[in-house]
Amino acid sequence: METVLTTHFADERYRFIDTYRGFGGYEALRKAISMPRDAIVEEVRKANLRGRGGAGFPAGVKWGFLPKDMSRPRVLVVNADEGEPGTFKDRRIMSRAPHLLVEGLAIACYALTIHKAYIYIRGEFVREAGILDEAVSEAYASGFLGKDILGSGFDLDVTVHRGAGAYICGEETSTLNSLEGKRGWPRLKPPFPATIGAFGLPTIVNNVETLSDVPWIITHGGERFAALGCEKNGGTRLVGVSGPVQRPGIYELPADVNLRHVIYDVAGGLRDGKKLKAVIPGGSSTPVLRADEIDVNFDIESMAKLGTMAGTSGVIVIPEGTCMVRALRVLMNFYAHESCGQCTPCREGTGWLRKVVGRIEAGEGRPRDIELILDLCDNMMGRTICALADAAAMPAQSFLWKFREEFDRHIRDRKCPYGNRF
Ligand SMILES: Cc1cc2nc3c(=O)[nH]c(=O)nc-3n(C[C@H](O)[C@H](O)[C@H](O)COP(=O)(O)O)c2cc1C
Numbered sequence: 001m002e003t004v005l006t007t008h009f010a011d012e013r014y015r016f017i018d019t020y021r022g023f024g025g026y027e028a029l030r031k032a033i034s035m036p037r038d039a040i041v042e043e044v045r046k047a048n049l050r051g052r053g054g055a056g057f058p059a060g061v062k063w064g065f066l067p068k069d070m071s072r073p074r075v076l077v078v079n080a081d082e083g084e085p086g087t088f089k090d091r092r093i094m095s096r097a098p099h100l101l102v103e104g105l106a107i108a109c110y111a112l113t114i115h116k117a118y119i120y121i122r123g124e125f126v127r128e129a130g131i132l133d134e135a136v137s138e139a140y141a142s143g144f145l146g147k148d149i150l151g152s153g154f155d156l157d158v159t160v161h162r163g164a165g166a167y168i169c170g171e172e173t174s175t176l177n178s179l180e181g182k183r184g185w186p187r188l189k190p191p192f193p194a195t196i197g198a199f200g201l202p203t204i205v206n207n208v209e210t211l212s213d214v215p216w217i218i219t220h221g222g223e224r225f226a227a228l229g230c231e232k233n234g235g236t237r238l239v240g241v242s243g244p245v246q247r248p249g250i251y252e253l254p255a256d257v258n259l260r261h262v263i264y265d266v267a268g269g270l271r272d273g274k275k276l277k278a279v280i281p282g283g284s285s286t287p288v289l290r291a292d293e294i295d296v297n298f299d300i301e302s303m304a305k306l307g308t309m310a311g312t313s314g315v316i317v318i319p320e321g322t323c324m325v326r327a328l329r330v331l332m333n334f335y336a337h338e339s340c341g342q343c344t345p346c347r348e349g350t351g352w353l354r355k356v357v358g359r360i361e362a363g364e365g366r367p368r369d370i371e372l373i374l375d376l377c378d379n380m381m382g383r384t385i386c387a388l389a390d391a392a393a394m395p396a397q398s399f400l401w402k403f404r405e406e407f408d409r410h411i412r413d414r415k416c417p418y419g420n421r422f
């Protein structure tokens with residue numbers, strides 16, 4: 001299979017510009033600036049490149065949302081917050097091949113006539129922020145960023161901005177507020193960032209992986225990228241597999257790879273002869289699947305048909321012997337902690353989910369608690385400023401729908417059948 005990104009991960013030295021250039025790095029940017037701007041956007045559209053930050057919105061279509069009026073400067077914000085549990089692909093790009101991202105964002109900025117880009121990187125990624133800083137400096141020194149890039153007359157300034165370690169700051173409007181120095185609270189939409197974004201200016205927010213695919217698309221053409229995936233999901237994806245598998249890690253795979261193949265062939269199956277119990281397919285916010293539901297393609301549409309999401313393609317493998325009530329409690333702790341508190345259904349709902357799931361696990365559940373959890377979820381979904389409330393409610397619902405008997409048993413026996421002590 002042709003690879004788009006992982007060839008650049010092979011060697012630590014790819015992070016330095018000389019090695020990157022030795023393998024053709026920045027030639028895509030050189031090609032792009034010789035192309036009409038619309039033609040670059042058209043290639044990305046043809047590539048069927050779906051956003052890799054979780055929602056899967058087509059990148060070329062998003063780029064087309066910028067207002068035609070050029071009287072206000074535009075901004076690009078790279079979302080490098082990567083806070084979704086189970087997701088660690090962007091980190092790999094930034095630590096192994098940061099120039100892929102720098103080249104991709106430079107092409108995007110040229111295509112969209114953007115002269116200012118920010119890379120908003122998660123606060124905990126101290127090492128990656130240092131590597132990115134170095135890559136950006138190297139790109140300036142080599143004439144790929146800054147004034148008059150490659151003699152084209154095009155100027156681009158890039159700033160690496162470190163966040164302070166809040167999951168919610170990955171939600172794109174919260175990213176913008178945080179970047180502006182405000183509290184990292186999501187904004188009501190509309191207006192969408194493409195019209196009023198960073199500092200009130202038209203803004204495109206794209207994920208690290210999304211932009212890192214762009215150099216390949218420009219070099220090889222959008223159609224060739226599209227052909228690496230399936231009908232509506234172009235290209236390859238970085239799939240992260242975590243949990244007790246033989247070979248956890250990041251793998252570059254076609255967008256429509258079979259999920260069973262990912263777990264059993266690519267990641268080598270479970271360790272110590274364990275059996276599979278469940279899979280969270282696309283990061284912790286996505287509904288869980290039972291072991292008998294994994295004979296399915298991992299593209300966005302196939303996952304949606306099954307009632308779940310490809311999300312950030314962070315596959316979390318759960319072995320037999322895991323208490324699903326406990327697993328859900330761990331997730332609910334996370335969302336209750338990370339809710340920004342602006343919306344009542346989310347602030348109260350995530351807190352109540354944590355509390356009710358916690359008491360079931362502790363053997364103190366009440367017979368009505370299952371209905372209470374489902375009711376809480378109904379009152380959270382689609383009723384808030386951002387999708388964090390849904391991100392908490394969707395796994396809660398799915399754990400109950402798929403593993404109801406475990407919740408009932410905890411309540412009936414007033415203890416954890418797996419012997420978990422709270
Ligand atoms: C609670 C929450 C957290 C998010 N965290 C991230 C993140 O860490 N990184 C990211 O790229 N997108 C994240 N997103 C999605 C972004 O809002 C946005 O859709 C994405 O950055 C757009 O880029 P893309 O179109 O290239 O995928 C998050 C969304 C929500 C609701």
Ligand code: SF4
Pocket residue numbers: 168185186338339340341342343344346347384385386387388389
């Ligand atoms: S849904 Fe939750 S995280 Fe999102 S804005 Fe509302 S309270 Fe904040």
